[in-house]
Amino acid sequence: MKPMMLKLNNFGPFLNETIDFRNIDQNQLFLISGKTGSGKTMIFDAIVYALYGEASTKNRKENDLRSHFADGNSAMQVTFEFELNHKLFKIVRTGPYIKEGNTTKTPAKLNVFEYIENEFDLRESMVNAGNQFIIDLIGVNAEQFRQLFILPQGEFKKFLLSNSKEKQGILRTLFNSERFEEIEKQLNENVKNEKIQIEERYKNIERLWNDLHTFENDELEELKSINVHQTDKIIEVLHRFNEFGKKIGRKKYEQKKNNENEIEKVEQKLSDNKELELNLNELNKSESTLKQLKQKENNINQQRERLNKINEIKPLSQLLDRNEAANKKLNQAEKLIEIVGQEINKLIKEKEENQLELNQLSEQEESINKEKAYLEKTNTFYTNMTLYLNSYKDKERLISQLVDLNENREIIENELLKLNEAIKSKEINYSYVEQLSQDIFNIEKELELAEKLKNDMKIKAELTSKLNDTKTSYNQKCIEIEDLSNKLSEIDKTEINLNNKETLVEQLQQVMSLGDTCPICGNEITSLGQHIDFDSINKKQNLIQSLQKELNEMNIDKAKLESTLNHLTEQINNIHVDENTMPDIKTLYSKINRKKEEKEKQQKENEFILKTNKKVEQKHQESFEIENEIKNAKSKIEQCEIRINDFESTTQYNEIDEFETYFKKLKSNVDHYLKLLENHKQNRNEIIQKLSIEENNLHHHKQTKNDIQEEIKQTQQALDAEMNRLNIDSIEQVQDIIKIVYEKEDIENEIKEYDKQIHKNELEISRLKKLVAGRKLDDIGEIQKTLSELKAKLENVTNEIATLEYQLKLNQQKVDEIVSHIEYLNKELKEQQDIFNLAEILSGKNSQKLTLENYVLIYYLEKIIAQANIRLATMSGQRYQLQRREALSQGFSGLEIDVFDFYSNKARHISSLSGGETFQASLALALGLSEIVQQESGGISLQSMFIDEGFGTLDQETLETALDTLVNLKSKGRMVGIISHVSELKQRIPLILEVTSNQYQSMTKFKWN
Known part of the structure; x- marks a missing residue:
């Protein structure tokens, strides 16, 4: 990603500023320079905010980015154009804010454009969708972008010095290693669930095993004492339970069959006797009924005669x-x-x-037609009566309003004359203000240099005084050493070497005799008495040791003083101060105050002209609006008059109320x-x-x-x-005969029913006599008693069989379930053992005590360190190399970084580095991190990088090395921008983006050294 253009509105100290990065040549190294607080870092904040809605550092919130000098009705907005993979994109992000006079916040806005066919085409216009589109486009989130593109003030040093826990959080975000922790958690959860399921299966086996029916058999009861974990043994004996139950069942079935045969015979006998008893009863009943019917035969014959007479009439x-x-x-x-x-x-x-x-x-038709014609002609006026009533009222109101508007127009024209007179022959002079700002900046630099020279002179005087005092101490120390050396040389050192030989002399005296040859000196022994003073020798030895120790301490002090002299001399020689070229600080302060007064005066005049111009523009706008209102009022009056004339001429009324009535x-x-x-x-x-x-x-x-x-x-x-x-003479005779006609239906039904019953009973008696012929009736009560006893026996046997079958069925189901559980357990335990082992290894139960995520993070950190060491070796003159601390413990560890010093051939803590060395290591680590994240993120296009501060801790040689590293980055295709106050960088870096401030807003411009 390469920045092309950055436009800032009400962002930090920038009210309306545009930075055109196209002024930078291909892969150019440039410096961002300016006073503290001028807004240099805000440029980085603007880039990150445009892309992600955040600042370049985490501790700076979105509300802190809006300019305090912004107009209450204007939004904070950043427009950022950049090139990515040979495509041009533009992002316009508007921050949320509360507009002046409102209580609710105006929401944020985000528009993402792509340059296609000579124009920017909108790709996304929703904030959430746009944020995701940008992340997908660039390939990194905000945290990764900070590590790759922008190295903010103190951020990359923090990564170098952070502990394992802090590095874990940073590396987790950059390399998305949470997925490995999720894998570990998921695996542990699966193992836990699997173990629960296995234990649940053992419980199910135990429950099923204990629930098996033993059919009150002692041998089977004894088998159930087998432990459920002895699955092989359980499998061996399972079949014995149902085999025993089936054996009992066969006996029960045989007993049931015998009972059923006996019952069948008795039931048949009972059925035959019941049928015979029923037939005998029915025969008696039918014979009695037939006898009763025969007694009604005469009456039925009379009814037959009446029916014949009825049919005739x-x-x-x-x-x-x-x-x-x-x-x-x-x-x-x-x-x-x-x-x-x-x-x-x-x-x-x-x-x-x-x-x-x-x-x-x-x-009445003619009169009504005239009235209808009038109504049709005036209906429009009646329908829109409110409109015409308002026309009368509006006409009076508009005439009054027109008078007021003319008066206001005259007032505004007078005010315009006064305002134009106030700024007559005056112009805004921003160039003069800019020139004064440049002069003030130059004088401040001179003052800064003068103060530095003054301070250097003071330091040099102090060092010179300290040097003279040190020389005096050094000369005094040399005299003391010389005196002590002379005193030491005057001591007689003969016989000193006999010290601690007293025991040896005594042993020789015991074995030697007078006249013997001495084994030490070779002379003849003339006396064996004590002629050596060992006490004197010992005192002399102690004195020599004391003086020698004092002499050594003096030599050490002398060496320290000599080192101090050399260091002070070097410091004095490094301070180049010429008192003759020392500028007059008072004159400079007077000069800068005068310039500031001129600048403030010009700024006030510019502001006055600007405000007056705004007022003039506002008055012109007011005048234009009043002219429009006057034209509008005249037009409305004309429309009202037209409507009134139409109304009066058509209706012949000039009062709306009268017309309406x-x-x-x-x-x-x-x-x-x-x-x-x-x-x-x-x-x-x-x-x-x-x-x-x-x-x-x-x-x-x-x-x-x-x-x-x-x-x-x-x-x-x-x-x-x-x-x-019919030989009937009168109607009266007919009426008498007709009376019986209505009885015809009843008579017919009576005769028909009688004949039917006679026939039915005769047939039934004949049938029943055939059925009972030659048969004898047994005692039905005795037969039923015998049948009940047999059925009770059968019911008992049937219940026993049903119970047994149910028990066998349950047993078989439980046996099948037990076998299924055991087979599943055997298979599952075999399959899951490797997973159980893997879960323990990934959770840190291994020789290195590393979790999977910890291992992955160590892998990435070592790659970052290896990449960083390539640059650190160059910057440190092959002295330093970063290395990961090997000490491990349970949990997240192994992410601390030590430094290996090739001069001492030892590793030491990273905090032991000096400020400049720490910056070198931090820069190398940050660049290494950037390279590795780029490799791991699928080819992110890194065409630019920005670095904020840190160069002030470097000496001249180290600064040169660090710049060479950054120049090398530039040569590899990156545009590198640096924020720094170090003056040497201005000499080394030809292109400078200078940020200047005039108290309430900042401006930028590119310039070449």
Whole structure:
């Protein structure tokens, strides 16, 4: 990723600033320079904020990024254009803020664009989706971006000095190693669950084993004492349980079969006797019933004679009924003819009255048509009456408003004249302010140099005084050493070597005699007495040792003083101060104060002109708005007058209320007339329709009457003929005979039922006599008692068999389950053993006491260290090399870093490095980390890197080495930006992005040395 353009609005000290990174040549190393607090680091914050909505350091929150000088109605916004994989992207991120006058926060916004076909095409416009799109595009999250692209102030040193726990958190984020911990947790959880399942299976086996039925067999009860973990032994004896149960079952089935055969015989005997008893009872009952039926035979014969008589007079009865019905219909038809005639007369009268009323309404038609025409012409005005009423009111209001607007326009024009007069012949001069800022900056540099020279002179004077004091001490120490050496040389050292030889002399005296040759000196022994003073020799030896010790201490002090002299001399020689070139600090302060006053004056004048211009622009806007309002008011007045003229000319009224009253009155009259007319027409149509219907009804009823009269005539003729046939003289005789006709159905049913019962009983008696012929009835009670006893025995046996079968079925199910559990256990234990072992190893129960994630993090750390050591060796002159501390313990460890010193050939703690050496190691480690993360992240395109501070701790030679390292990065295709206050960097780095501040906002510009 390579930055192309960064635009900042209300971000930190930048109110409206654009940084064009295209001013930087390909792969250029450049310096970001400026005073403390000018906003150098804010440039990094802006890049990270545009991409991720965060600052470049974790401790800086989003709310801290908004400028304190921002307008209350303006948002904080960062626009960042960058090149990635030969494609150009633009991100516009707007921060959330509370707009002036509001209580709720305006939400954040994010737009992501891609440059396609000569224009930026929107790819994402939602914050969450846009954030994810950027992470997917760049390939790293915010934490990884900080480690790869931006090395913030103190961040990469913190990684070097952090302990294992802290490194774990950083490396976890960069290399996503939580997945290995999840693997470990998942594996342990699986193992735990598997062990629970295995134990649960043993419990199930134990439960099933204990629940097996033993059929009250002692041998089987003894087998159940086998432990459930002895699965092989259980498998061997399982079959014996059901085999014993089946053996019992066979005996029970045989007993049941015998009982069933006996019951079948007794049941057949009982059934035969019950059937015989039933048939005998039915035979007696049928014979008794037949006897009773024979007694009713005479009565039935009489009924047969009556039935014959009824059948003879049936046609005559039917003719009488028909004649009576026809007379009733005739009476009904005559009544209907009378009613319909009355209704027709009534309808004719209503029709005449309706026509009279219609004629009266027709006389009003001409007047009503005129009123209808007026209503149609003025209906629009009535419908929009509120509009025309408002037109009268608006006209008066707009005329008054127009007067006020003209007065306001005159006031604004006067104010504009005053404002233009106030800034007449005045212009904003930002270049002069910038020139003054540059002059102040240069004077501050001169002051800084003067103060440094003054301080150097003071230090040199102090060092010179200290050097003179040290020389005096050194000369004094040399004299003391010389005196002590002379004193030591004056001591007689003869016989000193006999010290501690007293015991040897005594032994020689004991074995030697006078006249013997001395084994030491070779002379003849003339005396064996004590002639050596060992006490004196011992005192002399102690004195020499004391003086020698004192002399050694003095020589050490002399060496220290000599070293101090050399160090002080070197320090004095390194301070190059020429008192003749010392600038006048007071003059510089006076000069800088004068420049600041001029700058402040010019800034105030610029601000006054700017504010006045804004007021002028505002007044012009107000004047423009008033002109628009005047035009609008005139236009509205004209529209009101048009509507009023239309209303008055059409309605002939100039008062809305009067028109409304008249319109309503006319409309009511017209509506009433139309309603009456419609009702009368509708009534006339209804009368005509009803009259037509009633006339049809009258014709129909008359026709019906004629038909009925003809039917009565024909029926009477037939009736007379039938009476002659039966020799009946009068109707009264016919009526008497007809009375018994209604009994015909009952008589027929009675005779039919009697004949049916006689036939039925005769057939049943014949059948039953055949069934009981030659058979004898046994004692049914005794047979039933015998059957009950046999069934009780069978029920007991059946229950025993059912219980046994249920027990066998349960046993078989439990045996199958036990076998299934044991087979699963054997298979599972064999398969899971390797997983159990793997889980223990991954959880840290191994020779190195490392978890899987710890092992992975160590692997990545060693790769980072190896990459870092390539640069650290160069920067430290092949002296230092980073190495991982090997000490391990349970949990996360092994991530501490030590430094190996090739000068001492020993490893030591990283904190023992000096400030400059720590910076070298931190920079090397940060670059190594960047390289490894790039390799592991699938080819992230790292075309740029930014480094914030840290170079001030380096001496000249080390600084050169560090710069060479960064130049090497540049030569490998990266754009490298550095923030630093070190003046030497300005000499080495030709391109500088200078950040300047004028109290409330900062500006940037590129310049070449």
